[in-house]
Structures are given as C-alpha cells and as structure tokens.
Amino acid sequence: MTQKPHICATWGDTGHVQVWDLSSFLNSLAESGASAPKEDDIIHKHLPMKVFSGHKDEGYAIDWSPLVTGRLVSGDCNKCIHLWEPTSNNWNVDANPFVGHTASVEDLQWSPTEADIFASCSVDGTISIWDVRTGKKPSISVKAHKADVNVISWNRLASCMIASGCDDGSFSVHDLRSIQPGLVGSTF
Numbered sequence: 001m002t003q004k005p006h007i008c009a010t011w012g013d014t015g016h017v018q019v020w021d022l023s024s025f026l027n028s029l030a031e032s033g034a035s036a037p038k039e040d041d042i043i044h045k046h047l048p049m050k051v052f053s054g055h056k057d058e059g060y061a062i063d064w065s066p067l068v069t070g071r072l073v074s075g076d077c078n079k080c081i082h083l084w085e086p087t088s089n090n091w092n093v094d095a096n097p098f099v100g101h102t103a104s105v106e107d108l109q110w111s112p113t114e115a116d117i118f119a120s121c122s123v124d125g126t127i128s129i130w131d132v133r134t135g136k137k138p139s140i141s142v143k144a145h146k147a148d149v150n151v152i153s154w155n156r157l158a159s160c161m162i163a164s165g166c167d168d169g170s171f172s173v174h175d176l177r178s179i180q181p182g183l184v185g186s187t188f
Helices: 023-030
Strands: 007-011 019-020 050-052 059-064 072-075 080-087 092-093 107-111 116-123 126-131 140-143 150-154 161-166 171-175
Touching: 007 072, 050 092, 059 107, 072 107, 072 161, 080 107, 116 150, 126 150
Parallel strands: 107 150
Antiparallel strands: 007 019, 019 050, 059 072, 072 080, 080 092, 107 116, 116 126, 126 140, 150 161, 161 171
C-alpha cells in the first residue's frame, strides 16, 4: 500500500486474497546484527490481517488505491472484481463483484487522480473503466487488442493516458478523452 508500505496484499492459487502487516519483518531487517530467521521462527507462524475467500477462482489482478488509504480491488480468473473498503481496523469486502469482462481479469489499476475510478484489463482483449459510485458494470469498455491484455499502467503525470500490454508482445497507449469502441490507441 502506497500510504503504508508495510501493508501488503497477496493472491494465492487457492482463490484467497490475504493482507499482511510486514512491519515486524521490515524492522528486523533494519536492525544491525539481526540473525537470519529459522524455519520455526515467527515468519512461518505469521498470520494475515485479513483473508478474503469470496473469489471463486484464483487470480492475478490486485491494486491499492493511491488516493484512499486501504482501498483495494482484486480481480480473478472467473471475471469478478471485488472492492475492499477500509474500516478503522479491518476491511469490508463487497460480496457482490463488479462484472463486465467475458474472460479472466488480468490486471487492475486505480486512477492516479480520481478516488472512485479504476481500470481493468482481461484475456477478452478489453480494457474497462469503472466508477465504484455508479454500480457494478463498467462505465467504458473498449476492445484494445486482438489477444489477451495482460497489463495496464495508468500514467501518473498525464492521467488521461493509459497503456496496455498484450500477449502478442505489442503495447498500446490510449487517450481516455477520446476512447471509443473500435478505436485502438497508438500500438507499438
């Protein structure tokens, strides 16, 4: 998490998403003369802060919001995206997922300037833009590549630009101000 770098979220092939507090491990690394952890040390006994078991399949997509501390989205191979909202000491994970892709969700990225907007990409070749305030369907969905879209990156300096990478090795840059169905951005 950008605002709290000692907090980490992980996916497992079991379909569980876990949130961890790594501060004790980071502190031990910072201490000079600290010995290497043994197999029976705390590192193997450490429990996650939160486990979400609502995904029906494994996944790869996960992203912390750069604007709302603790806000997270996680997307799975079953086309579902779940929103995690922070509480005072935990997270509420919406059991009703965002659904709009026709294949596995491969990557997620929060807008660098809009707290309620995130993007997703999928094996179905699309990029979708979502607004958490307006429901569980994408606000915009565009076919960006002819093959699987594996990765997206929202430009932090020019927030109207988003890049996407594809299975065929190509990547595209899209201007969200003029994005529309059938119009692919500059492809390289």
